[in-house]
Amino acid sequence: MSGLVRIYTGVFHAIERFLEPWFLGFLARFVFAGVLFFYFFNSALTKVGDGVAGFFQIQAGAFFQILPAAMERFNFDPSQVPFFPHGLMVYAGTYGEFVLPVLVVIGLFTRVAALGMIAFVAVQTYVDIAFHGVDTQTIGMLFDRISNSAITDQRTLWLFPLIYLAVKGPGLLSLDWLLGRSLAKEKAEPEPALSSSTAAVE
Numbered sequence: 001m002s003g004l005v006r007i008y009t010g011v012f013h014a015i016e017r018f019l020e021p022w023f024l025g026f027l028a029r030f031v032f033a034g035v036l037f038f039y040f041f042n043s044a045l046t047k048v049g050d051g052v053a054g055f056f057q058i059q060a061g062a063f064f065q066i067l068p069a070a071m072e073r074f075n076f077d078p079s080q081v082p083f084f085p086h087g088l089m090v091y092a093g094t095y096g097e098f099v100l101p102v103l104v105v106i107g108l109f110t111r112v113a114a115l116g117m118i119a120f121v122a123v124q125t126y127v128d129i130a131f132h133g134v135d136t137q138t139i140g141m142l143f144d145r146i147s148n149s150a151i152t153d154q155r156t157l158w159l160f161p162l163i164y165l166a167v168k169g170p171g172l173l174s175l176d177w178l179l180g181r182s183l184a185k186e187k188a189e190p191e192p193a194l195s196s197s198t199a200a201v202e
Contacts (some may be wrong), residue, residue: 025170129151
C-alpha cells in the first residue's frame with residue numbers, strides 16, 4: 001500500500017512541478033480570451049462611435065449603460081452630466097473595457113488588469129440588478145439546483161480565472177514574465193569599473 005502511495009505522490013508531484021510555473025496562468029488567460037474577451041470588446045464598441053475618429057467619441061449609450069441613476073438625475077441628457085466625477089467614470093469604464101481585457105490576454109500588468117476586470121464585473125452586476133430590472137431567475141443564487149443563471153452562476157465562473165490571475169499571476173508564458181526577466185538581468189549586470197585615470201581624477 002505504501003508503495004502505491006509513493007507512486008501516486010511521485011507521479012502527481014512531477015506533474016505539478018512541470019505544470020505549475022506556466023500552465024494554470026496560461027489556461028486562465030486562454031479561458032478568459034475564449035469566453036469573455038469578445039464579449040467585453042463588443043460591449044465596449046457599443047459605447048463609442050464608428051471608425052477611428054469615432055473611437056474617441058463617447059456615445060450616449062455609454063452613459064446609460066454605466067451610470068443609469070446619474071442619467072435619470074440629469075434628465076437623460078449626457079451633455080448635462082458633469083465630467084467629474086460622472087463623465088470621468090464613463091470614460092474610464094469605456095476605455096478600460098477595451099484595454100483591460102487585452103492586458104489580461106497578453107499577460108501584461110496582469111494582476112492589476114485582473115483586479116480591474118473583477119471590479120468591472122462587480123459594477124456591471126450591481127448596475128444590472130439595481131437599475132436594469134433583471135428578474136430573480138436571471139439573478140439566480142448559489143447552492144441551488146439551477147446552474148445557468150446569467151448573473152450569479154455565470155459571473156461566479158467569470159471571476160474564478162480573474163481571481164487566480166490576480167493572486168498567482170500569468171505564469172511563464174506571458175509578457176509579465178519576459179518583462180520581469182529583462183529587469184532582473186539589468187539589475188544583475190555589474191556596473192562598469194572605473195578606469196584608473198578616472199579614479200585618479202576623482
